[in-house]
Amino acid sequence: MYAYDEFDRAFLAERVAEFRDQVGRRLSGALSEDEFKPLRLMNGVYLQLHAYMLRIAIPYGTLNAAQLRRMAHVARVYDRGYGHFTTRQNIQFNWIKLEELPEAMASLAEVGVHGIQTSGNCIRNVTTDQWAAATPEECDDPRIWAEILRQYSTLHPEFTYLPRKFKIAITAAGHDRAAIKVHDVGLRLHRNEAGELGFEVLVGGGLGRTPFVGKSIRPFLPARELLSYIEAIMRVYNQYGRRDNIYKARIKILVHEIGAEEFSKAVEAEWAAIRDGALHLTDEAIAEIRDRFIYPSFETLENEPAALTEALKDSRFATWHRNSVQAHKVPGYSIVTISLKPVGAPPGDATADQMEVVADLAERYGFSEIRVGHEQNLCLPHVAQKDLPALWAALEAAGLATPNVNLVNDIIACPGLDYCALANARAIPVAQEIAKRFADLDRARGVGRLHINISGCINACGHHHVGHIGILGVEKNGQEFYQITLGGRADEHAQLGTLLGPAVSYEQVPGLVEDVVDTYMELRAGPHELFIDTVARLGVEPFKERVYAAH
């Protein structure tokens, strides 16, 4: 965990006071709604279909038990008893009353939680690997660098009114769980041949109505030069990004229109002028941030203790263990993913009771740490293997042990027409219905790793372009229709899915998905060939033939 100091706390208090004053001026009429809107957005307050929505940042996906417990409190007192975890390591409360917003915010601020820059045309919450500081795959804790960027970008005087929103993601592992290639800026932390730490820098990735995979503009940026290089990118974008059309204002359009090479040249020229300036990170400055991350005091333990081996004889525990438990870098410990995708429930939702259960379990078994991943699941990053059986039993009792992580019913979906003012079609009920078709988890396990992503409109909050199966809701003559893509992925091999064929109606989607899955089961080279690999080998044609013949 990153420990806030007196400066961070003072800043947060000043921010809350400023927003309270802005709300007051809005109510008195001193601020018009047009003038107020960007101010409330930059505090996480949206006006949705039915009510105001409050989006709270979970910086780099890390929470402590007290913070999660406070979110449960807010869900219970100010909302309808639940919250929704998003694809960007945020949590949203969908039913908060405007007059109660400042109270809810003040309550969250007491535990260092806020909605600053979770919306608006500014640098948003920096996201990273939910397994940071736990996975043996990483070369460094990416959260150190996310925190440096959080501080740098918070109320940045020059970059608060950008052409459009700006999202940065960081991975420090070879296997990318942060989807860096579909962000405005993606940073891949690695070591060069000399063993020095640095970033590969990608720009111009993004989904939405014009999806692009990010382009690499620098293979190795020494880590201590991160801020000056980011400032150079931001300055080029702030001056030259399009502002004439909201749909062409993201950095990906600028990079696409002038070309990655031209863009890179402009950034390098700007960077040359500032790289030795005030943003140069000294070892002391980096160490200062690093020292404020508090790591667990791990015990000296053996892998596969007797308590675990014994428990694995229970097939239900063994199934969950195989699905939801991953290797930790410290012997005797594991990473546990908590599925927020129980069959039939809205993906990513957690009730106040469930949040409290997870907070309690994190305290008892996980050094009080909780993580949120972009797949809309939670994670306890540091659990002793000997505690896994007891943890599982407690999760199971709370309905939080569905062993479907990465399976066909671990679906990513945006709120869709049930909540969102922008949506053209429902997303959550589609996810629920598909999940039900595969409710037999033995069948889902037989299918193996398969990511379904659903967006209720072209803005792509459900990241449908990068779903192994992507589902996009559109509106035609007042009716909901869905376009299906295959072969997308958001990892280190990121690519956009290919359209399968004509859009189908709401009722047809679950059956069509089942047909796609059945086709895969017939065509795959063997049980070890994943869905995504079969699509890569054969293309979408064989799927198209079978699926549309059946409908």
Place this chain on the structure above:
Amino acid sequence: MPLIEKGEIVADLYVRVADDEPLPEGVAVLIGIDRFLNEAEALKGRQAPVGVIWPNNRPIAEIAPHLGQLSLIALNFPSFRDGRAYSQARLLRERLGWTGPLRAIGNVLRDQFLLMERSGFDQIDAVKPADAAAFDEAVQAYTVFYQPATDARPSLLRQRLGRTLAGVRS
């Protein structure tokens, strides 16, 4: 539109003159970019101060050859949501070495005063009188600043780095 300079409401000594109006003699004038560039040579002989309104869609580096004959630079915010002039201001101060008056004009509102000050503006042409009256409150809303910018406020990063603004300009 009250003009604020270094925190005080002051009289505007500059007269804004449209491109098709004659330039008054002996008065400080603030003129548009087209007129300025067209008449740059002739303006060099003028006795009274000349200021220019530099548009936010024109690279600020192009102003460099003219800095010596300018007494005021005004940067425009066509809408408060259009933040291009923040970058122009910082580049003027930190890259091009402009130390003269730098004025924010256009849709200039209270909730952006602090950002403007931090980006190097020392004159603010506020749209609303009530905003101008609340200037001190607006720029003193925060005591904590995370990142270094153009102003002299100590940033947390700069404190940690032990550097000063001189580091930026050198």
